[in-house]
Amino acid sequence: MKELIIRCFCDIPEHQAILSYYPEHFARWGKDMCLQVHLCPGSFWRRVVAGIRHILGKRSVYGDFDEIELDVDEVERVIKFMEEFLKEKDND
Ligand SMILES: [Zn+2]
16 A cells, blocks of 8 residues: 655644555556544534534535645645656556
C-alpha cells in the first residue's frame, strides 16, 4: 500500500486527509485511489447536539462536508504522489 497524509494549512491534527492506493491490487481489484477525510469529533456536548440533529433528520442545505486547506508544499507533495500513482498504473 502507498499512502500520503495531507495536512491542513492550519496545523490542527484532526484536519487531514489520506490518499492511498494498492499497486499490488491493480490487476485484481482495479486501478483506483482512495481519499479518506478525517472529521474532527469535537467535544462531548457538540457530539450530543450533532447526534440529536442527526436523529431529527436535520441536514445542512449544503450537505455534509469538511475541508482542508493546502499550502504550496502540500500541493507539490500531492502532485508527486498522483504522478507516482499514474506511473504504477502504467507499469501494471
Ligand atoms: Zn484546518
